[in-house]
Amino acid sequence: MNATVEGRLLVRYDLIRAHLTAAAAFMVxxxxxxxxxxxxLHNLYPFSxxxxxxxxxxxxxxxxxxxxxFIANAFIAGLLFAIPRLTRRPILxxxxxxxxxxxxxxxxxxxIVGQLLGYGQAIEWGETPIFVDPLVMVGLxxxxxxxxAPIVTTKEEGLYVSLWYFLAAFAWTGxxxxxxxxxxxxxxxxxxxxxxxxxxxxxxxxxxVTPIGWGLMYFFVPMLLRKPIWSxxxxxxxxxxxxxxxxxxxVHHFLFSPIPMYAQYGAVIATIAIEVVVLTVIVNFFGTLxxxxxxxxxxxxxxxxxxxxIFYGITCLQCAFHVTLTFQKIIHFTDWVVGHAHxxxxxxxxxxxxxxxxDLWPRAVGRDWVNPRLLTMHYWMTTIGLVLMIIDxxxxxxxxxxxxxxxxxxxxxxxxxxxxxxxxxxxxLLIIAGQALFLYAxxxxxxxxxxxxxxxxxxxxxx
Amino acid sequence: xxxxxxxxxxxxxxxxxxxxxxxxxxPIITLRKVPVKTVEEMAANPPDSFYQLAEDxxxxxxxxxxxxxxxxxxxxxxxxxDVYVAEACWHCHSQFVRPVSNEDLRFGPVSTAEExxxxxxxxxxxxxxxxxxxxxxxxxxxxxxxxMAHLYDPRSVNPWSVMPGYVWFFDxxxxxxxxxxALVAYLQWLGSWVQPGARxxxxxxxxxxxxxxxx
Numbered sequence: 001m002n003a004t005v006e007g008r009l010l011v012r013y014d015l016i017r018a019h020l021t022a023a024a025a026f027m028v029x030x031x032x033x034x035x036x037x038x039x040x041l042h043n044l045y046p047f048s049x050x051x052x053x054x055x056x057x058x059x060x061x062x063x064x065x066x067x068x069x070f071i072a073n074a075f076i077a078g079l080l081f082a083i084p085r086l087t088r089r090p091i092l093x094x095x096x097x098x099x100x101x102x103x104x105x106x107x108x109x110x111x112i113v114g115q116l117l118g119y120g121q122a123i124e125w126g127e128t129p130i131f132v133d134p135l136v137m138v139g140l141x142x143x144x145x146x147x148x149a150p151i152v153t154t155k156e157e158g159l160y161v162s163l164w165y166f167l168a169a170f171a172w173t174g175x176x177x178x179x180x181x182x183x184x185x186x187x188x189x190x191x192x193x194x195x196x197x198x199x200x201x202x203x204x205x206x207x208x209v210t211p212i213g214w215g216l217m218y219f220f221v222p223m224l225l226r227k228p229i230w231s232x233x234x235x236x237x238x239x240x241x242x243x244x245x246x247x248x249x250x251v252h253h254f255l256f257s258p259i260p261m262y263a264q265y266g267a268v269i270a271t272i273a274i275e276v277v278v279l280t281v282i283v284n285f286f287g288t289l290x291x292x293x294x295x296x297x298x299x300x301x302x303x304x305x306x307x308x309x310i311f312y313g314i315t316c317l318q319c320a321f322h323v324t325l326t327f328q329k330i331i332h333f334t335d336w337v338v339g340h341a342h343x344x345x346x347x348x349x350x351x352x353x354x355x356x357x358x359d360l361w362p363r364a365v366g367r368d369w370v371n372p373r374l375l376t377m378h379y380w381m382t383t384i385g386l387v388l389m390i391i392d393x394x395x396x397x398x399x400x401x402x403x404x405x406x407x408x409x410x411x412x413x414x415x416x417x418x419x420x421x422x423x424x425x426x427x428x429l430l431i432i433a434g435q436a437l438f439l440y441a442x443x444x445x446x447x448x449x450x451x452x453x454x455x456x457x458x459x460x461x462x463x
Numbered sequence: 464x465x466x467x468x469x470x471x472x473x474x475x476x477x478x479x480x481x482x483x484x485x486x487x488x489x490p491i492i493t494l495r496k497v498p499v500k501t502v503e504e505m506a507a508n509p510p511d512s513f514y515q516l517a518e519d520x521x522x523x524x525x526x527x528x529x530x531x532x533x534x535x536x537x538x539x540x541x542x543x544x545d546v547y548v549a550e551a552c553w554h555c556h557s558q559f560v561r562p563v564s565n566e567d568l569r570f571g572p573v574s575t576a577e578e579x580x581x582x583x584x585x586x587x588x589x590x591x592x593x594x595x596x597x598x599x600x601x602x603x604x605x606x607x608x609x610x611m612a613h614l615y616d617p618r619s620v621n622p623w624s625v626m627p628g629y630v631w632f633f634d635x636x637x638x639x640x641x642x643x644x645a646l647v648a649y650l651q652w653l654g655s656w657v658q659p660g661a662r663x664x665x666x667x668x669x670x671x672x673x674x675x676x677x678x
Contacts, residue, residue, distance in 0.1 A: 041625045042625075045623055048627065049628070049631075054550060056552065057549075059551060109515075118549035122586050123586060124591060127551075166471070167472050168474060168478075169475070170475070171474075175476070184585070185586050188581030188585075189499055189580065189581060190580050191576040191579045192588045194489075195486060195632045199483065199487050201591075221612040226577070246482075247479050248486055249482075251486050256563055257574070258574050258578070258579065260490050260494075263487075332561075333590075350666075401564070404569070411597050414624070424625065
């Protein structure tokens with residue numbers, strides 16, 4: 001089933017399996033960190049008084065492992081599958097692939113240890129300790145060399161949409177990482193530094209996670225539905241629109257701050273503009289699904305992908321409103337934004353990654369899912385948990401924002417938030433319980449001796 | 464289907480640079496004429512709270528800083544900022560006052576760009592979430608003792624608080640150690656340059672007389 005090119009395996013499933021395993025492991029670390037932190041807001045923090053497990057430090061581990069441990073590892077696994085299949089060329093070097101795998105996990109462990117020891121950097125999403133940053137830069141460059149080689153040397157007639165996104169992401173990721181982690185830390189102080197930090201917060205999602213995520217969707221969705229993307233024109237509009245508008249909206253993270261207002265207005269306008277572009281991408285994918293909607297029921301990977309896209313649509317629509325100065329007065333600094341962040345990072349990219357797992361894990365371990373029913377339960381527990389969390393945090397944000405504007409004592413907003421925070425913890429517990437089933441399903445599928453899975457069944461049928 | 468992969472790599476670099484110019488470089492250009500002050504310049508006139516700190520905790524202060532003067536204040540500010548970063552205080556406390564949502568009535572004068580044009584804000588600590596209140600106008604609002612008690616056990620002074628206690632800033636006898644002293648000095652510095660009703664004084668050159676009291 002696995003083709004060879006010039007005596008080398010086209011797709012290295014062992015490497016994919018290693019990255020998927022690491023992604024699942026760091027997802028657990030991230031979620032346990034988030035859960036612990038949520039207990040601080042009930043004054044029931046389990047590790048109270050232990051310096052290196054202080055809630056502030058644990059929260060760094062929560063966000064960083066979500067972005068770099070879970071999402072990045074799983075995306076590398078997806079790239080290791082998609083790029084060789086699209087280019088009919090293996091990655092530059094399998095050995096280099098293993099070096100990158102090892103280096104990336106080392107970076108994750110150093111990040112966790114550094115942050116727990118108090119060396120976290122005060123750059124949102126860039127809290128990787130300063131002494132780990134050079135290693136990350138080297139790792140990213142090696143990753144790009146290894147992954148871009150087959151795209152550059154391919155003998156295919158044209159480059160498919162996915163590869164556009166991957167190439168752009170390869171150009172963006174290193175630049176974004178360097179800009180965000182170094183400029184505000186060493187060279188650009190204060191307000192201008194904040195503008196660059198805002199750009200980094202945004203570009204990490206927009207220029208690293210988003211293009212790789214959409215690139216993988218453009219690959220996996222047509223593959224699983226066995227039909228081409230609905231409209232090539234919309235693919236073009238989507239790509240160039242995202243490439244143009246996404247990098248110029250960083251300041252929208254610091255609206256009403258002392259950053260010059262023209263930069264703030266520019267960010268708001270670019271943000272509203274990109275929601276229109278994003279709409280074209282979503283229309284394109286739902287156009288592709290048209291006539292095959294039963295796949296949402298029968299194919300669990302497709303169900304994860306399209307649920308993620310629905311969240312993407314909601315989150316972008318939400319963004320077009322809450323980026324306006326009118327909304328910002330009330331919702332900035334509140335749990336509304338926390339809900340938004342969970343919807344994007346977990347509801348969209350996390351869900352797409354679960355879809356990747358559903359399709360890739362059987363290929364990687366050489367065996368069909370042993371108990372698909374567990375996966376269905378995983379889907380429903382995760383989805384219901386996340387929807388509850390988003391509604392809860394959005395509502396909490398409105399309560400907090402109006403409480404502050406009313407000039408009620410600060411204590412009022414904290415006391416009024418308590419019921420929402422309790423609901424958030426329970427929604428998190430539901431999500432984590434779903435992940436426990438998922439991990440169990442991964443494990444029982446992987447531990448059996450490998451047999452050739454029925455790979456022609458594009459993905460597992462939902463039980 | 465586009466043929467040349469280089470298009471997309473170049474497009475990536477160009478769009479990144481365009482966005483970086485519009486959203487990153489232009490604010491730098493706008494602020495280029497405001498000189499960036501050093502930490503020593505910012506610490507040239509320690510607020511009363513710092514001298515008070517030396518009196519409140521004489522033994523501990525003597526051990527860490529010797530005498531209260533601009534040099535020891537600069538050292539305390541740096542350490543305090545580092546502690547603030549290490550404990551990720553910025554997760555739950557912002558450091559800028561917005562001109563909306565009655566924030567000037569709650570916290571104090573609206574923040575201006577010049578205030579942050581110094582090396583104490585390298586990196587800036589604006590923050591994006593408030594579980595606790597903004598801190599950029601914290602100077603002088605509460606006593607050093609209140610700050611110490613609050614850091615050790617927040618609920619001893621605010622029963623409703625959800626802030627963690629930082630007992631490792633203190634020794635077994637609950638006496639403040641270097642990190643507690645430095646963090647309180649830092650918190651009491653935040654906004655000490657703003658006098659009530661005299662916001663422009665904040666922008667006065669460092670040579671100007673020190674603000675007498677911290678609000």
